[in-house]
Amino acid sequence: MSIEEPLEPVQLPLLVKEAVKREAERIGEEVKKAVEIASQIRKFLKERGLIYRTFEPKEALKSVAIDSDFTYPPLELVSGRLFIVIRAYVFGGGAYHKEKPRFLNEAFVKFLKDHWNERSSLILAKIFEKSLALQLLRDKENGLADFEVVLFDGEIIPRVISIRSQIEKELFEKLIDITSKILEYSERTGTPLIGVIKRVQGRSLEALTSIKQPFNDKAMGTLILEPGEYVIIGSIRDIIGKLGDRRPWLKKMVKKIPKASEILEILYKTFNPVLFELATKIEAYIPEKLRNEEYITYLISKIASITGQTGAPDPTDRADRLCSLRGDVIGAVHQGMIAEVSRVIGDFSLVFKALGLTNPEKIYPYEYPVWRRRPRTQRL
Structure with a gap:
């Protein structure tokens, strides 16, 4: 007799438990070493007055958070591939649009033929997301929207990939053009751009301290900072000056988007309860007329005040949930x-x-x- 039952979880074999035990001993030594280096870095930063304090702002941050999710790789069909992107925005802290709701998600579906590869679809998804940010900044300039800051879930500037086809070249040039215009409208409207970096790989703190890091910036920031503290790692220009040989893609991006050299990398910890006491790493493009220490403290304090348990600003988390492609x-x-x-x-x-x-x-x-x-x- 055939009956239907839910799939049962696979039992964890004993050999895997033994492997975990062996690896835990090795990781323990790595973490111990990282804690010692984090202590050295904190001492270095404190002695030079490079660890700053946030304050409790009186008003909420008027923000618009933007995020997207997409099929990667696209759904493989007999005669091609089905590519799906969902993008979303969430207005927070009293921000609004006169002609749009406070939150919205939109879908883009495209049938791709064989000459489209997975990398092309990734660029296409970024174009779909960044074009939304550009439209909202234009609406702000025209008096249709009111917000202080744009929050991206991820980097502000695209990561350079090696171009392998004409389609990739055309799409990437379009993405560069949209990103350049976003920075331009940021200046024109006096609107900072914040990229919340969740999956951190870089070790940019080395550019500031010259101390070799065992782990990435987010991991080291989690060990170094106390709640209510932040450190400005430096601008993209500073980081290229110190670590340029290790960041060739970053040099390429600055050549294509000169304003990108002014983007700051910042680590902060909120006063709010956060799982695993995580630090948050962000990229921040601040318009030239606002580029001073007092305003940066004001901005980071406001962002930290709306950062929740996940270590990301709450509007960013809500946008992430809105565009989740299940x-x-x-x-x-x-x-x-x-x-x-x-x-x-x-x-x-x-x-x-x-x-x-x-x-x-x-x-x-x-x-x-x-x-x-x-x-x-x-x-x-």
Whole structure:
């Protein structure tokens, strides 16, 4: 008799537990060494007055947070790939748009032929996200929106990738153009841009301290800073000057977007309770007329005041949830695409074959209702 049961979790084998135990001993030594170096770095920064204090602001930060999520890699179909992007914005702290709701998410769906690769779709997703920021900054200049700062979930300037096709070249040039215009409108409207870096890999603190780091900036900031403190690592120009040989992609970006050299890298810790007592790393582009120590303290204090348990500003977290591209959403888009194309050409059988998954085994993660449970055979 065949009955349906939810999949059972795989038991953790004993050999994996033993491997974890061995690795834990090695990691313990690494962490111990990192704590010692963090103490040296903190002493270095304190002696030079480079650790600053935030204050409790009287008013909330009027912000708009922007984020996006996308299928990477795109959903592989028999005759091509289905690429889906969802972007979202959230107004917070009394910010508003006269013609738009306080929060909104939008979708972009594109059927890609074989000559489109995964890297091209990644650039396309960034274009979709950054174009929203540009539109909102233009609306602010025209009096349609009111906000103090734009919060990005991720970096402000795109990371350079090696261009391998004409499509990639055209898309990347468009992304560079949009990013340049965003920095231009930041200056024109007096609006700082903040990139909240969650997955930190860089070790830029070395440019400030000349002390070799065992871990990335976020990890070291978590060990170095106390709640209510922040440190300005330096501008992109400063970092290139000290670590340029290790950041060739950064040099390329500054050549393409000269204003990017003024972006600051900053680490801070909020007074609010945060899981694992995480520090937060941000990129900050501050318009020239606001570029002074007093305003930077004001801005970081306001950002820190709305930073929640995840170590990210609350509007950024809400935008992240709004654009989350879950498996059931991907499945619904795929099914909807089959239905709509069938309606257009009037042949469901043909469309079902052409737009089916090229690897049907991958259907399960997308939570098609009929596939949410797998049959399991038992003998009675």
